[in-house]
Amino acid sequence: MTDIYGPVTDWQDDFDHAVPEYNERAHEIWAEFQASGCPVAHSDRYGGLWAPFTHELVHEIAYDTDHFTSQGVVVNTGRPLIEAPVGPAPPITSDPPFHNIARRLLLPPFSPKVIAAWEPEVRRLCRDLLDRMGEITPGESVVDAAIQYAQSIPVNVIARMLGFPTEDEELFRGFVHDVLERINEPVEVRMEFMQRLDDYLTAQIEEHRENPRDDLTSYLLGVEIEGQKLSIEHVRGSIVLLLVAGIDTTWSAIGSSIWHLGTHPDDLRRLVDEPEVMLFALEEFLRAYAPVTMARLVKDDHDFHGCPMKANDWVLLPFPAANRDPAQFDRATDFIIDRQENRHGAFGLGIHRCLGSNLARLELKVAVEEFVARFPSFAVDGDVTWSVGQIRGPRRLPVRVDSVA
Amino acid sequence: MRVTVDSEKCQGHNRCFALAPELFDVDDYGTAVVIGDGSVPAELEEKARLAVANCPEFAIGIEE
Ligand code: HEM
Ligand code: SF4
Numbered sequence: 001m002t003d004i005y006g007p008v009t010d011w012q013d014d015f016d017h018a019v020p021e022y023n024e025r026a027h028e029i030w031a032e033f034q035a036s037g038c039p040v041a042h043s044d045r046y047g048g049l050w051a052p053f054t055h056e057l058v059h060e061i062a063y064d065t066d067h068f069t070s071q072g073v074v075v076n077t078g079r080p081l082i083e084a085p086v087g088p089a090p091p092i093t094s095d096p097p098f099h100n101i102a103r104r105l106l107l108p109p110f111s112p113k114v115i116a117a118w119e120p121e122v123r124r125l126c127r128d129l130l131d132r133m134g135e136i137t138p139g140e141s142v143v144d145a146a147i148q149y150a151q152s153i154p155v156n157v158i159a160r161m162l163g164f165p166t167e168d169e170e171l172f173r174g175f176v177h178d179v180l181e182r183i184n185e186p187v188e189v190r191m192e193f194m195q196r197l198d199d200y201l202t203a204q205i206e207e208h209r210e211n212p213r214d215d216l217t218s219y220l221l222g223v224e225i226e227g228q229k230l231s232i233e234h235v236r237g238s239i240v241l242l243l244v245a246g247i248d249t250t251w252s253a254i255g256s257s258i259w260h261l262g263t264h265p266d267d268l269r270r271l272v273d274e275p276e277v278m279l280f281a282l283e284e285f286l287r288a289y290a291p292v293t294m295a296r297l298v299k300d301d302h303d304f305h306g307c308p309m310k311a312n313d314w315v316l317l318p319f320p321a322a323n324r325d326p327a328q329f330d331r332a333t334d335f336i337i338d339r340q341e342n343r344h345g346a347f348g349l350g351i352h353r354c355l356g357s358n359l360a361r362l363e364l365k366v367a368v369e370e371f372v373a374r375f376p377s378f379a380v381d382g383d384v385t386w387s388v389g390q391i392r393g394p395r396r397l398p399v400r401v402d403s404v405a
Numbered sequence: 406m407r408v409t410v411d412s413e414k415c416q417g418h419n420r421c422f423a424l425a426p427e428l429f430d431v432d433d434y435g436t437a438v439v440i441g442d443g444s445v446p447a448e449l450e451e452k453a454r455l456a457v458a459n460c461p462e463f464a465i466g467i468e469e
Contacts, residue, residue, distance in 0.1 A: 112419050113431075283459070342458070350416065351416065357418065361423075
């Protein structure tokens with residue numbers, strides 16, 4: 001891989017979230033920015049990048065669709081070719097007024113009641129993955145909770161929803177990795193792997209046109225905006241979005257939650273002894289370990305609280321940092337398993353609120369419940385590695401199993 | 406006590422529905438609505454406050 005930028009020497013003026021150190025030390029880096037006089041980082045990398053770290057500023061930008069466009073939401077070396085208000089992957093890359101039209105098409109299949117019906121399926125999948133870990137010797141066996149468990153859950157669920165072959169699991173993870181983690185590679189390289197993804201999806205869409213069935217791909221091919229079927233670009237863009245938004249995000253949330261329990265035995269015991277606490281624990285996992293940082297592009301040159309922003313600069317929206325801002329949350333850096341007041345923004349704030357949040361919550365809840373039910377006592381044991389880029393979560397998570405239920 | 410939902414602010418995080426399904430429902434688009442006229446029986450007042458404390462968009466109001 002060719003990283004065109006190299007290591008960061010100064011977080012304030014040469015910021016880069018795609019160096020491995022960033023996600024490893026994220027909590028420290030955010031706290032430093034929040035305590036410093038200037039909570040906004042800048043960098044000339046990626047053609048200009050800003051990163052504010054307080055809840056107040058993140059909130060302000062998330063609501064300000066006049067000065068910031070969603071046309072690009074993943075910082076990288078290039079700039080999106082399809083313009084707002086539609087953008088390459090509607091509705092996440094869309095701006096008002098088109099955003100709401102594209103979003104409303106996708107809301108019903110992700111509504112709380114439709115998603116709740118998936119629970120037995122998700123539970124079966126989790127149990128199956130636990131079974132496949134084979135013979136466990138308590139106190140000795142080490143399993144990788146990221147590789148053998150977390151990473152397989154969301155990819156299987158979304159592949160089934162879209163009606164894609166679940167055997168292509170590895171391929172989907174590869175696509176998502178290319179889009180989200182290989183952000184500092186030359187534009188030509190990025191164009192090549194985006195083309196591979198497009199080609200795969202075009203073939204799937206063709207196959208669904210010939211054999212329509214009860215899945216999201218057929219649904220997208222059938223719906224209309226003002227009497228018109230969606231363009232192939234819109235259908236493909238929305239599928240790219242569901243794949244990219246649905247996989248690494250949730251896998252990261254599951255992994256970080258298991259990491260927390262494997263390093264905080266008191267919280268693990270509480271969850272085992274009092275499963276009802278999950279109602280609050282789920283939200284605290286999401287607050288304290290929110291996996292998703294989004295981005296915007298600056299629409300026109302303007303001054304943002306003293307920062308001279310230029311048209312087409314990237315701006316990161318680190319919801320995970322906002323969730324740990326002491327100006328917004330009591331004991332912001334502590335994990336309080338039954339936190340009663342929790343207005344976290346893990347799923348974003350404003351009009352782009354995560355459309356998959358009901359599914360993500362279901363997957364996270366069931367995955368943690370099933371893991372803890374099978375392994376009531378476990379501890380992180382070995383080297384953990386973290387993802388790079390806007391989605392933060394463990395990619396290797398060795399866990400020693402100390403008891404099996 | 407009565408609860409209200411400001412439909413302009415609500416973005417469908419569904420926290421209210423998860424915490425107090427006796428007081429809130431959600432439509433097919435994930436937007437919250439109060440059940441009935443929003444009146445809160447005494448035994449559900451705690452849950453109503455919990456819903457307020459967990460709505461990220463500050464969309465839920467309480468009239469005492
Ligand atoms: C824990 C897991 C997840 C987290 C933390 C998360 C987080 C987010 C965030 C922060 C946004 C806001 C984007 C913005 O402001 O630009 C978003 C949007 C979105 N997410 Fe998720 N997400 C998760 C899982 C999922 C899943 C499982 C799906 C679906 C399969 C999904 C689908 C979407 C879609 C379609 C949007 C775009 C909504 C719009 O632009 O109106 N997400 N997500
Ligand atoms: S918690 Fe707030 S934003 Fe979410 S559905 Fe309820 S009222 Fe709407």
